[in-house]
Amino acid sequence: MSTEKLKEIILKVLPDVDTVIGWQEGFDKIHITPFFMKSPEDAEKAVWNSLCVQNLAAYLPSLKKKTAVIVKGCDSRTIVQYMQEGLIDRSNVVIIGIPCTGVVSVKKVLKAVDYQPIEDVKFSDEKIIIKTSKGEKTLAIADVCPDKCKTCQYPTPIVYDHLAGDPIESTKPAESVYEDIKEFEKKSLEERRDYFKNEFDKCIRCYACRNACPMCVCQDSCIAETRDPHWITQKLSSEEKMMFHMIHAVHLAGRCVECGECERVCPMDIPVAKLKKKINSEMKELFDYVPGVNPEDKPPMYTFNVEEAKIKEHKL
Amino acid sequence: MADTGFLPKEKLKDFLEALSKDAVVYAPALEGDIVLFKEYSQGKDLYLDRPANLGPKSIIYPQCETLLSFDFKKNDPEDPKKVDIELKTESNFANTVVFGCRPCDAKGLVIYDKVFIDTDTADPYYKERRDKTTIISFACEAPFAGCFCTAVGGGPADTTGSDVLMTDVGDGFFFEALTEKGKAVLKSVPMQDGASYKEKAQKIKSEAEKKIRNPFPKDATEKLSQKLFDSDEFWEKVVSKCISCGACTYLCPTCYCFNITDEKTKDKGERIRTWDACMFNHFTLETSGHNPRPSKLKRFRNRVGHKFLYYPEKYNGVIACCGCGRCIRYCPASVDISEIVGYLKDPKQK
Numbered sequence: 228m229s230t231e232k233l234k235e236i237i238l239k240v241l242p243d244v245d246t247v248i249g250w251q252e253g254f255d256k257i258h259i260t261p262f263f264m265k266s267p268e269d270a271e272k273a274v275w276n277s278l279c280v281q282n283l284a285a286y287l288p289s290l291k292k293k294t295a296v297i298v299k300g301c302d303s304r305t306i307v308q309y310m311q312e313g314l315i316d317r318s319n320v321v322i323i324g325i326p327c328t329g330v331v332s333v334k335k336v337l338k339a340v341d342y343q344p345i346e347d348v349k350f351s352d353e354k355i356i357i358k359t360s361k362g363e364k365t366l367a368i369a370d371v372c373p374d375k376c377k378t379c380q381y382p383t384p385i386v387y388d389h390l391a392g393d394p395i396e397s398t399k400p401a402e403s404v405y406e407d408i409k410e411f412e413k414k415s416l417e418e419r420r421d422y423f424k425n426e427f428d429k430c431i432r433c434y435a436c437r438n439a440c441p442m443c444v445c446q447d448s449c450i451a452e453t454r455d456p457h458w459i460t461q462k463l464s465s466e467e468k469m470m471f472h473m474i475h476a477v478h479l480a481g482r483c484v485e486c487g488e489c490e491r492v493c494p495m496d497i498p499v500a501k502l503k504k505k506i507n508s509e510m511k512e513l514f515d516y517v518p519g520v521n522p523e524d525k526p527p528m529y530t531f532n533v534e535e536a537k538i539k540e541h542k543l
Numbered sequence: 544m545a546d547t548g549f550l551p552k553e554k555l556k557d558f559l560e561a562l563s564k565d566a567v568v569y570a571p572a573l574e575g576d577i578v579l580f581k582e583y584s585q586g587k588d589l590y591l592d593r594p595a596n597l598g599p600k601s602i603i604y605p606q607c608e609t610l611l612s613f614d615f616k617k618n619d620p621e622d623p624k625k626v627d628i629e630l631k632t633e634s635n636f637a638n639t640v641v642f643g644c645r646p647c648d649a650k651g652l653v654i655y656d657k658v659f660i661d662t663d664t665a666d667p668y669y670k671e672r673r674d675k676t677t678i679i680s681f682a683c684e685a686p687f688a689g690c691f692c693t694a695v696g697g698g699p700a701d702t703t704g705s706d707v708l709m710t711d712v713g714d715g716f717f718f719e720a721l722t723e724k725g726k727a728v729l730k731s732v733p734m735q736d737g738a739s740y741k742e743k744a745q746k747i748k749s750e751a752e753k754k755i756r757n758p759f760p761k762d763a764t765e766k767l768s769q770k771l772f773d774s775d776e777f778w779e780k781v782v783s784k785c786i787s788c789g790a791c792t793y794l795c796p797t798c799y800c801f802n803i804t805d806e807k808t809k810d811k812g813e814r815i816r817t818w819d820a821c822m823f824n825h826f827t828l829e830t831s832g833h834n835p836r837p838s839k840l841k842r843f844r845n846r847v848g849h850k851f852l853y854y855p856e857k858y859n860g861v862i863a864c865c866g867c868g869r870c871i872r873y874c875p876a877s878v879d880i881s882e883i884v885g886y887l888k889d890p891k892q893k
Contacts, residue, residue: 253877255688260877261784281876338576342593344688429574431597431606435788439875447824460806461817463607492875494596494790496577
């Protein structure tokens with residue numbers, strides 16, 4: 228899919244909307260940044276490549292005017308979930324879908340080049356070529372993609388009004404999605420506790436994970452900061468941090484669309500998505516429900532059945 | 544010999560171990576893939592290849608500190624309504640050495656000093672930590688992604704706020720004492736004379752300075768355009784992508800805003816001071832429910848204003864930004880404060 232094709236669609240959509248949210252080049256060659264386009268001149272600066280990682284759909288609930296948004300397959304699940312939960316007015320949103328073969332994790336690329344400042348980036352044949360002052364390095368995109376791409380089931384957006392490119396079928400087996408969770412669960416309880424304690428100890432409570440999360444709809448009324456009820460103190464102890472992350476995860480039960488934004492944005496590199504993925508795997512097991520794939524679905528926590536097929540204790 | 548010194552690379556750990564005898568030493572260490580300041584202990588690995596994700600600010604200005612603890616006591620059995628309050632403050636901050644922070648990190652502390660120490664009522668908590676800490680900064684040889692220190696009055700080998708400046712001269716490190724505290728540190732540890740490395744270090748430092756980008760337009764004015772600063776349209780254009788989290792402020796070596804809360808269980812508790820972030824909605828939320836900065840545009844405008852307008856107005860033109868680039872590097876949406884200030888400084892912008 229070429230950037231030119233995308234620009235054509237943007238120009239076509241622009242007159243009908245207040246803003247088109249897409250991507251443009253950021254402060255250096257490896258960082259792509261969200262771009263709120265208002266004019267045809269803006270559209271000229273739009274960019275699409277494997278560095279367009281951020282889930283732009285997350286901006287939608289905060290915008291009142293009619294907005295067009297560019298989404299990859301994974302990002303489109305956010306919109307589907309918003310539709311299920313009534314968080315957006317679909318008639319107020321124009322969806323420009325992009326079939327995507329996988330993006331690049333900037334953190335992984337930076338690690339691969341020893342965190343040298345990036346001078347240039349080029350793409351060729353599913354590879355990314357990174358230039359730093361130490362020379363050029365070629366990396367296979369498959370080796371530096373975010374973990375979510377490795378098991379991607381939805382390379383083509385599930386909902387869209389315009390599709391920039393031809394639909395792509397997933398080549399990844401559906402069983403692979405929760406393999407990492409199953410692997411992690413083989414560790415003993417103590418090992419898992421120590422793992423999370425160690426990771427969450429790094430948390431600085433900046434709430435980047437919460438604010439980047441498209442499904443964290445409480446935002447400014449988050450109980451991590453309320454004084455009444457006083458669920459969490461402002462202290463910096465492991466317990467308080469763990470409590471916040473547990474609340475975040477539980478609030479997303481059957482709602483997390485696994486976009487990985489929470490983990491991508493963490494400045495302390497904490498694998499915060501793991502807990503959410505674990506809970507999602509439970510939701511799949513219990514309710515056979517996958518968030519954000521069918522606009523007609525009702526999230527399991529939004530409803531209840533007197534008898535649940537897989538929950539035994541209701542059988543009195 | 545006390546003003547300069549030289550240590551071969553393999554002797555660096557011996558140096559830290561010697562320092563650890565009289566002080567708690569914090570040095571950058573690798574934690575997974577990130578770099579954090581950790582208490583140095585014998586044999587522990589150091590990591591000096593890039594600046595820490597979170598600088599040493601939390602050592603001197605902790606993210607959470609207890610100002611006092613309180614205990615409600617019923618001492619009179621005759622009158623259960625009579626309650627005495629017992630207040631306690633504790634201070635147990637040991638002599639500390641921060642080793643291997645970057646010159647921008649040290650410069651950040653000087654921004655804090657003006658607020659917490661150079662006033663009629665110095666903050667005793669901050670002052671104690673600051674007084675008891677010696678800062679050994681490590682000069683940068685080259686910029687890292689997002690760095691712009693020279694554009695805001697600093698530099699890769701700036702000495703502001705440091706007690707000792709250390710430069711990598713290839714086969715070892717050249718040390719320069721900058722303050723009395725720094726001289727004392729260099730004296731306390733056996734070290735080779737550094738005089739012969741001074742010139743080489745100077746060359747490395749001035750080469751580094753040339754490599755730092757200046758994000759501001761060539762004909763930029765010192766002053767920011769008030770007209771543009773007051774334009775909602777401008778802020779909407781540059782910060783619509785901001786997600787209003789606190790990563791930029793918490794990682795910033797010059798952000799010092801805090802919150803004070805009483806965290807209490809039944810009859811005892813603590814009054815704590817914790818970092819706060821002007822990017823959060825709650826930051827200016829008043830008890831009436833009114834919020835003078837209700838949108839992220841207003842909040843971001845304040846963040847830029849505080850650093851580049853209000854602080855300089857109050858403190859003789861000093862900019863409250865050290866150009867470390869962390870807010871740019873780690874921003875979830877790659878918001879670039881240097882680009883925004885660049886627009887505001889561009890005289891062509893009306």
